[in-house]
Amino acid sequence: MLKPAAPLDSPSDPAYRVPWRLDRRRAPRFELRNASAERLVGFTLAVLGPGTLIWGLPTAVEAGAAVRFTLHAENPARGTVVVVRWSRPNGDEYLWRVSF
Structure with missing residues (x-):
């Protein structure tokens, strides 16, 4: 969802x-934990760069x-990124890039 930018003189x-908290101890198997107090919806994972991503399909x-x-x-450290996408309960959408 696109939102208009706030004017420069207004408080942001x-x-x-x-x-998210990422547990990397069992690489190449990873655990991504929702450390917030909110139910996060519209959840997806995508891989950018060389590599294959295997995961279940929870949407929340x-x-x-x-x-x-x-x-x-x-060699995931040389150019593979996982993009995590989610929305908060208020509908705001976020993306987080995870490098390895």
């Missing part, structure tokens, strides 16, 4: 902390719940 909204992630995914790439 407070920063929104990325609600409850507060405290986790999504597990596997990333197969020869």
Whole structure:
């Protein structure tokens, strides 16, 4: 959803902390946990660059719940990025790029 930009002289909204915590200890299997108090909807994962992403298809992630995914790439640190997409309950959409 596109929103008009706030005028430069108006106060902006407070920063929104990325609600995800990524557990990398079992690479190439990863766990992405919703560390917020909100149910996040419209959840998707996408891979950019060389690699294959395997994950289930939840469209909503409850507060405290986790999504597990596997990333197969020869050398993910050299150009593979996973993009996490979600929406907050108020409808605002966010993207977060995860590098390896």
